[in-house]
Amino acid sequence: MENIHQILEVIEHSTKNYVLATIIHVEGTAYLKEGTMMLIQENGLQVGVLSPGCLESDLAIRAKQVFKNGKSLTITYDMSDKTDISWGQGAGCNGVIFILLELLDHRLKENMLHIKKSLDQDIPILHIKILTADLKLLNNLYYLFEGNTFFTPQSGVQKSESNLIYTHVFLPKPRLIIFGAGPDVKPLVSLAALSGFSITLCDWRGELCNYNHFPSANQLIVGFPKETIIKLNLTPQDYVVIMTHHFQRDQEILSTLIHQDLRYLGILGPRVRTEKLLNRTSIPLFLRSPIGLTIGAKGPQEIAISIVAELIQCLRTPLLQNEFELDK
């Protein structure tokens, strides 16, 4: 899961006190990028990851100061210094990392919960922090992000006269819709949920399609394909996997979805079966069949890994555009 969703869940349900740490700027190479967040408890325990272990113990010490005086604080870790023993330890990170620590006081907590509410409703949030030139936090601003959804500003800091402006967009979880709720769907649901997808499960068999079997699913729709597809309100951002193992049902679902604009559409089973489902010998390029990256997967757990690996590849692949069609 992207840290942020895990962090928002902890903020919502926990009554403990936290400091929120955010990478606001990186010079050079770093393990994680601008916009990554972490929560630090008073006892030093942490939720989320900002580095591969180099910075965490020092961050716990610095957080104590923030707990004490309530003032936000920007720390700079220079991991490019080859003689530096404490941070880079020759990690090869070769970057300078700027991390902002803020006390999660009542007001910041409220803001974070608003963010969670928006993301749960599938609305991105544009977050802006205004800092002084010497990295003191002045303001936190939040906007429902209703710009051109094709353009997402890069996270990080820009200069603006005498201030620094940090920009970051919080994105909702991508939605993964799975048709089928058999036993082989379980490892797929739990791995995809862990990896940050919001899972919607559709099946006509209520005894299979329930929260006992799929505790990490976000939405369950019991019904036959025609009913469920209407309820889904599919969008070009959706990821869809078909795995009911039932020939007629798969055919019904596929014959409808093949005309939808989707981010990802895949179907379990051999290519010859898909050809039979479609009643033709050529399968359109955008339909993943056989589904999943080709890793020789054996059994439900490995097939789940091959599918989630493909979902991530799809999520992380920028769309190619012809040169003149790019805004720089």
Add this chain to the structure above:
Amino acid sequence: MENIHQILEVIEHSTKNYVLATIIHVEGTAYLKEGTMMLIQENGLQVGVLSPGCLESDLAIRAKQVFKNGKSLTITYDMSDKTDISWGQGAGCNGVIFILLELLDHRLKENMLHIKKSLDQDIPILHIKILTADLKLLNNLYYLFEGNTFFTPQSGVQKSESNLIYTHVFLPKPRLIIFGAGPDVKPLVSLAALSGFSITLCDWRGELCNYNHFPSANQLIVGFPKETIIKLNLTPQDYVVIMTHHFQRDQEILSTLIHQDLRYLGILGPRVRTEKLLNRTSIPLFLRSPIGLTIGAKGPQEIAISIVAELIQCLRTPLLQNEFELDK
């Protein structure tokens, strides 16, 4: 995880009564292959998967008969019959599956525990069942398998005069050795363990390398590279991942392991860092750098998926299609 390891753990720790179901023969295409096993409780609950949901309810009924009279039983499911409503339901499986049900009585349980003990000691077991021509079980035989480890007989049934001989090799879990125990190692350990690897973790930092952080690890070795590598007794069947994030340590480990014959060797970090570690501009082909399948992974969870997908691809090579997608 391959079903078998999960099943052996249940047999070891549970006091319930079970019927053991084994796919002994498949004609045509099926979702899972000869040698796959499942446990069935008296109340119908099941451990493991033999089909994508088509056969499980019928198997529960047939198992009751075995619980009642204690006699083993072979059932044939013909999923190729297009008019058959109960089994294939047009699943497109198009195969005939022969499943043997045996009561897990004292003697069979003892045998299964011996198998577990051998596998835990990294010794494969050759299992032979002798059946009559009409599929009645006559004998179960078990051998420590000390043949050529590069050759594993295919699971399944052969004719031998008036009998049928079922052969299957139980393989130990492949061993995954990870150098490094930072926070980004956690999702890798839990996903690789789930996927059937036995995990050995090596790190010089005892506060990181412990069972609190890595409950699903099988072995932890605290110590500096030189000490730990000696203790590992590396073999050409081992899978190794280097991710200490510490330049000098990674270099120490890599400079030793590069001369070892291993099944898989990968190292986290950009290719330029690996070149610096090796002090040369060409990286040998067998060293995976950058590690993991190229899916654009972001953050520890996605990187874990890209690595485990690559481990499975390596494990399943040279067979490079997803199992259910092959026509036999």
